[in-house]
Amino acid sequence: xxxxxxxxxxxxxxxxxxxxxxxxxxxxxxxxxxxxxxxxxxxxxxxxxxxxxxxxxxxxxxxxxxxxxxxxxxxxxxxxxxxxxxxxxxxxxxxxxxxxxxxxxxxxxxxxxxxxxxxxxxxxxxxxxxxxxxxxxxxxxxxxxxxxxxxxxxxxxxxxxxxxxxxxxxxxxxxxxxxxxxxxxxxxxxxxxxxxxxxxxxxxxxxxxxxxxxxxxxxxxxxxxxxxxxxxxxxxxxxxxxxxxxxxxxxxxxxxxxxxxxxxxxxxxxxxxxxxxxxxxxxxxxxxxxxxxxxxxxxxxxxxxxxxxxxxxxxxxxxxxxxxxxxxxxxxxxxxxxxxxxxxxxxxxxxxxxxxxxxxxxxxxxxxxxxxxxxxxxxxxxxxxxxxxxxxxxxxxxxxxxxxxxxxxxxxxxxxxxxxxxxxxxxxxxxxxxxxxxxxxxx
Numbered sequence: 317x318x319x320x321x322x323x324x325x326x327x328x329x330x331x332x333x334x335x336x337x338x339x340x341x342x343x344x345x346x347x348x349x350x351x352x353x354x355x356x357x358x359x360x361x362x363x364x365x366x367x368x369x370x371x372x373x374x375x376x377x378x379x380x381x382x383x384x385x386x387x388x389x390x391x392x393x394x395x396x397x398x399x400x401x402x403x404x405x406x407x408x409x410x411x412x413x414x415x416x417x418x419x420x421x422x423x424x425x426x427x428x429x430x431x432x433x434x435x436x437x438x439x440x441x442x443x444x445x446x447x448x449x450x451x452x453x454x455x456x457x458x459x460x461x462x463x464x465x466x467x468x469x470x471x472x473x474x475x476x477x478x479x480x481x482x483x484x485x486x487x488x489x490x491x492x493x494x495x496x497x498x499x500x501x502x503x504x505x506x507x508x509x510x511x512x513x514x515x516x517x518x519x520x521x522x523x524x525x526x527x528x529x530x531x532x533x534x535x536x537x538x539x540x541x542x543x544x545x546x547x548x549x550x551x552x553x554x555x556x557x558x559x560x561x562x563x564x565x566x567x568x569x570x571x572x573x574x575x576x577x578x579x580x581x582x583x584x585x586x587x588x589x590x591x592x593x594x595x596x597x598x599x600x601x602x603x604x605x606x607x608x609x610x611x612x613x614x615x616x617x618x619x620x621x622x623x624x625x626x627x628x629x630x631x632x633x634x635x636x637x638x639x640x641x642x643x644x645x646x647x648x649x650x651x652x653x654x655x656x657x658x659x660x661x662x663x664x665x666x667x668x669x670x671x672x673x674x675x676x677x678x679x680x681x682x683x684x685x686x687x688x689x690x691x692x693x694x695x696x697x698x699x700x701x702x703x704x705x706x707x708x709x710x711x712x713x714x715x716x717x718x719x720x721x722x723x724x725x726x727x728x729x730x731x732x733x734x735x736x737x738x739x740x741x742x743x744x745x746x747x748x749x750x751x752x753x754x755x756x757x758x759x
Contacts, residue, residue: 332581333664334711335368335625337735344671346709348627349735354669356740357707360733362631363648367395367714367743369403369736371625376407379617382592389433391573391618392418394715395626399734399743401425410453412616416446423450433570433616435481437504444469448476456481456531456570458504460515463522470524478519479531479570480505482512484550486534486543504532507554513561520562529568529611530554536619539576539584541591547571548598556606570614571595577623579712580664586620619715626714628653628730629668630692632706633684642679644702649683650690651724653710653717663693669707672699681708685725718744726752 331338337349346353349368356366379388389410392400401422404411410431413419423429430453436443437458447455448469456479457463470476481504505512519527530551534543548571555566578585595613603610630646637643655661665681676697683690692710721729728747733740 329581330664330666333578333583333624334627335371336374337368337370342671344668346666346668349740350738351735351740353627353629353709354707356733356735357629357631357669359740360731360742361746362629362707363646363652363730364629364746365652365713365718365730365732366627366629366740367622367732367734368625368627369399369734372400372403372621372714373407375621375625376404376409378588379615379621380408382588383613383615385596386613386615389431389570389614389616390621391616392422393719394618395622395717395719396421397732397743398425400622401427405431410614412618416440416443419443419446419450419452429453433479433614441465441469448474453477454479454528457515457519460505460511460518463515463518463525467522467524472524474524475526476524477526477528479529479568480512480516480519480527481531481533482507482551482554484532484534484547486546486550507550512554513557516558517562520564527564527566529566529570529614531570531572531614533572533616534574536574537576538574539586541587541594544571544591544595545598548595549602552599552602552606552608555608555611559606559608565609567609567611568614569599569611570616573616573618573620575617575620577620577712580662588620621715623712623715626712626717628710628713628717630665630708630710632702632704632708634704635702642677644679644681644698644708645684646681646692646708647684648727648730649685649692650687650722651683651685651727652721652730653692653713654720654722655716656691656693657687657689663696663710663712665693665696665698665708665710667699667702667706668709672701674700676700684727723752728752 335348340346387410389412390404391412393414396418405427411422411427412433414435429451432452433454434447434452435456454477458481483504483506485508505515519525532547558564575586600610630648632644633647634645650657677700678695679698681693683692731746732744734743
């Protein structure tokens with residue numbers, strides 16, 4: 317006998333993780349940015365990502381207001397397209413990129429290269445050549461081998477501003493695979509074993525490289541302010557030692573991003589106001605104790621800007637009852653959202669486009685791919701009468717969905733549609749079978 321459950325949250329609570337523009341004009345008819353989601357699915361097909369331009373811009377402004385004296389740099393790896401480049405630029409943010417591809421797209425879309433920071437634990441020759449050719453503002457050195465390579469690429473008459481990524485020895489983040497502040501992972505140079513200090517001394521011996529500051533990134537999905545305060549103390553401590561040893565006062569300190577957001581109603585999220593206030597106070601106090609001038613702060617939010625602005629839409633293809641389990645299969649899956657398989661992330665899909673008055677029942681929403689791990693949402697509540705042809709919407713789908721999408725089973729990557737002021741427009745078209753075939757040049 318199937319156990320049924322009445323909805324446990326109110327409509328208002330259930331929409332807490334959706335874009336602020338989300339509205340239910342009538343039961344079951346949900347819209348974002350003034351556009352009904354069912355209309356978007358009819359127009360663009362499914363799967364499709366929907367991005368609320370107003371939500372993106374509001375979140376950029378929230379960061380600018382919370383950190384008025386800092387450089388807010390959007391982490392492009394979360395989601396990037398030409399429209400996003402323009403929105404971020406118009407809202408006064410910088411841009412953090414991780415490859416020549418991201419860098420080329422941003423600059424050719426009109427983003428000022430001097431406001432771009434290039435990251436990467438293993439930068440290719442093309443990455444560095446593109447960065448120098450386009451005049452990127454900062455290059456973050458992640459390992460000792462990059463120092464000589466970059467100095468040689470700059471040339472004897474050139475000059476490039478650089479930062480050094482430091483491992484502060486702090487464990488933080490929502491999953492082991494996205495914790496990057498400890499010594500047991502591939503990013504950065506450790507303070508504890510002296511590698512960071514040694515690399516910095518080498519950089520100071522290179523006249524082509526101008527060291528502007530230190531960088532660290534603790535991880536992703538951090539919902540507590542405390543790890544950032546610990547990072548401030550350790551980074552300022554290193555800056556003080558560098559001042560004693562080399563007589564330098566570094567003007568910049570980049571604390572990275574990793575600001576946690578809620579994917580389901582009731583989940584915790586990082587308090588941005590508290591973060592800004594407490595980090596600033598900690599930075600001032602630590603610098604005063606060390607006798608240093610307060611450096612210019614930099615932060616790099618990505619998910620916290622793009623994530624809550626996105627919604628993924630799927631059509632139900634099949635409903636299968638196996639023993640005590642109900643599987644709801646949709647026309648997408650791990651090729652357009654690998655995060656549940658990678659990190660065990662949980663989402664809160666919702667039936668849209670029609671109203672159901674029946675009680676809900678726990679189901680597992682699965683994808684169409686040939687993997688048992690192709691699960692989009694496990695043990696979620698959907699109406700008991702969910703059926704093929706229904707439309708499901710998954711909120712908080714703006715970050716690390718399209719950017720991590722794959723070509724698995726050759727189904728093609730979904731399109732992205734932006735909504736604003738009651739209108740929807742295509743930002744990125746669907747990847748077609750012709751696109752896939754055109755890359756196959758051998759026989």
